[in-house]
Amino acid sequence: MTQTDDILSVDGLSVSYATPTGTLRAVRDVSFTIGRGEIVGLVGESGCGKSTLMQSILRLLPGAARIEGGAIRLSGEDLAHAPKKRMRQLLGDRISVVFQDPMETLNPVLTVGRQMIDIQHRSRESRAAKRARAVAMLKRVKIPDAETKIDSYPHEFSGGMRQRVAIAMALMAEPDLLVADEPTTALDATLEIATIDLLRELQEEIGCAILFITHHLGVVAELCDRIDIMYAGALVESGPTMEVFRDPRHPYTQLLFACDPAQIAEQRRHLPSIPGSLPDLIDLPQGCIFAGRCPRAEDRCRTEAPAPRAAGGSEQVRCHFADAPRLEVPA
Amino acid sequence: MSALLTVRDLHVRFNTGGPLARALGRDTHIEGVAGVDLDIAPGETMALVGESGSGKTTLARAVAGLGGDITGEVLFDGKPVAGRTGGEAKALRRDVAFMFQDAVSSLSPRFTIRGLIEEPFRIHGQPIPEGEVERLLGLVGLSAEMADRRPHELSGGQARRVGVARALALEPRLVIADEPTAGLDVSVQSEVLNLLNDLRERLDLAILIITHNLNIVRHVADKMAIMYLGRFVEIGETQAIFAQPRHPYTKALLSANPIIDAEARRDRIALEGEVPSLTQRPEGCEFHGRCPFARDLCAREAPDRTREPARSYTCHFPLEEEAPA
Numbered sequence: 210m211t212q213t214d215d216i217l218s219v220d221g222l223s224v225s226y227a228t229p230t231g232t233l234r235a236v237r238d239v240s241f242t243i244g245r246g247e248i249v250g251l252v253g254e255s256g257c258g259k260s261t262l263m264q265s266i267l268r269l270l271p272g273a274a275r276i277e278g279g280a281i282r283l284s285g286e287d288l289a290h291a292p293k294k295r296m297r298q299l300l301g302d303r304i305s306v307v308f309q310d311p312m313e314t315l316n317p318v319l320t321v322g323r324q325m326i327d328i329q330h331r332s333r334e335s336r337a338a339k340r341a342r343a344v345a346m347l348k349r350v351k352i353p354d355a356e357t358k359i360d361s362y363p364h365e366f367s368g369g370m371r372q373r374v375a376i377a378m379a380l381m382a383e384p385d386l387l388v389a390d391e392p393t394t395a396l397d398a399t400l401e402i403a404t405i406d407l408l409r410e411l412q413e414e415i416g417c418a419i420l421f422i423t424h425h426l427g428v429v430a431e432l433c434d435r436i437d438i439m440y441a442g443a444l445v446e447s448g449p450t451m452e453v454f455r456d457p458r459h460p461y462t463q464l465l466f467a468c469d470p471a472q473i474a475e476q477r478r479h480l481p482s483i484p485g486s487l488p489d490l491i492d493l494p495q496g497c498i499f500a501g502r503c504p505r506a507e508d509r510c511r512t513e514a515p516a517p518r519a520a521g522g523s524e525q526v527r528c529h530f531a532d533a534p535r536l537e538v539p540a
Numbered sequence: 541m542s543a544l545l546t547v548r549d550l551h552v553r554f555n556t557g558g559p560l561a562r563a564l565g566r567d568t569h570i571e572g573v574a575g576v577d578l579d580i581a582p583g584e585t586m587a588l589v590g591e592s593g594s595g596k597t598t599l600a601r602a603v604a605g606l607g608g609d610i611t612g613e614v615l616f617d618g619k620p621v622a623g624r625t626g627g628e629a630k631a632l633r634r635d636v637a638f639m640f641q642d643a644v645s646s647l648s649p650r651f652t653i654r655g656l657i658e659e660p661f662r663i664h665g666q667p668i669p670e671g672e673v674e675r676l677l678g679l680v681g682l683s684a685e686m687a688d689r690r691p692h693e694l695s696g697g698q699a700r701r702v703g704v705a706r707a708l709a710l711e712p713r714l715v716i717a718d719e720p721t722a723g724l725d726v727s728v729q730s731e732v733l734n735l736l737n738d739l740r741e742r743l744d745l746a747i748l749i750i751t752h753n754l755n756i757v758r759h760v761a762d763k764m765a766i767m768y769l770g771r772f773v774e775i776g777e778t779q780a781i782f783a784q785p786r787h788p789y790t791k792a793l794l795s796a797n798p799i800i801d802a803e804a805r806r807d808r809i810a811l812e813g814e815v816p817s818l819t820q821r822p823e824g825c826e827f828h829g830r831c832p833f834a835r836d837l838c839a840r841e842a843p844d845r846t847r848e849p850a851r852s853y854t855c856h857f858p859l860e861e862e863a864p865a
Binding site: 254367368369370400430464468471472473480 | 726734793808810814
């Protein structure tokens, strides 16, 4: 894939927060790309910086945060330093977002129809035409009886339907990039599957790229073409989903997969976990960020930070021993 | 093994109507739990699964003697849970511990962790043994320094562990864990589950775990019950149910599990529509509107419970063993 085919490219991005006890370096030197029409899963546990990364792309960072370095480009245009006015043009036109909780996205005192018409404020079409588009979009996300339901308020929809309304609204502008921040985490398993299937269908029709942020590995495997795994502010591994699942190369990825009860075939009472806790992001350890919890760590790991390199089927692995045999995970 | 907890034909009703509806003589009651039988033996783990609104939490609360318009029988150690007063009610609260779904908000922000862990002892007028708080913190894998912190200083996983420590402080015999791992990272999730399992082995604890994470159920539960609209559509031994679900709803839930294996995905049953409202329960089999295998009979007649050695279920046309490929 050539450079020009990338919708989004993040290059060496570092973001930090000013805190009373020092500078918290939440995202450090993260690089990845999303090709046109590609679905990319961004995975990591709480505190790994995936929300900070998302907020940087959308330029929704809180006041204490600062982009220290690197670039974020949307089809070549720099977002990290774009003026506010330009960002407002891009958001909702070329970039859309679906958040975790649709109740926070939807205004509870306006009907869904009113909100879906309002977000078309850039279009010069008549109100009736906008309403017709909204109804058509609701039908596409399989809201039964869309002509009537459009005049309902958000609370009159069930949780799964609300999220589908939020997806409909995000996709109305036919964006180039959809950022989905844990859109299925609050849903039941049956609805989660339905929502993922719907997203995949719509993505095929519209052809937008999706950055899908989640901590649910199964969802990534079902939906995403590529997977990026973050740990403590660093991108530790990235590559094609099936390759990474088949043969993860970073010890953290290996342990994370081993801990997922879904991936343990035989029944066992005692489940594996990753001992230790996240490193302090204010006073960063020298060397590899995962060295403190890594069963494979050697002296070199504690002094020298590994540079990303290709290993196995993965395109980027930040580990000195990326080619070592896969870790045995005891029960 | 005799059951520690016995539930027979339990119904929990809620009144959804106001004074006007009552004056007009309308029946405004819904049944959150509608006729449930359940037994849990010491040392046994039972999982309750089902979609949101299926009555899992309502059932758990009724079992713990927490309020509601309850009919039917709930026996703990052979004695009814309902109608207890004074010392008897207190004894029940000592023997049955509840881990709430929202761990952080179940901890009072004004207390230190030490205060929170000592609270059950004070309520039950028991002396607090020297070093008990530290021992309990150690048990749940938290350092003794945590004792002087307050809930807002804890991460979600740590708050959850404090919840476990509090639940275990008085050595209960039954722990009811409502979504004990919701919102936790996978590595921390394993730690909380391992902890509960270790204690079960050590103290012969009975555990009732509510979850919609079926991957967990498969590993930690001896038995499982699948709830739909306040009833068990299938209940029995976890391994038997996972090996061959009989009820189509069970199969749908089991197959709604995002998986890495592309082969297994083809076998998925997709559910149409949403969970029906409790105010308008469907006629016949309550699942027929969403069931891909429903036939005429299902819409007319509610199925009786079929009992097999390892489980029971309510379905006219249970799924059969698939012929080996």
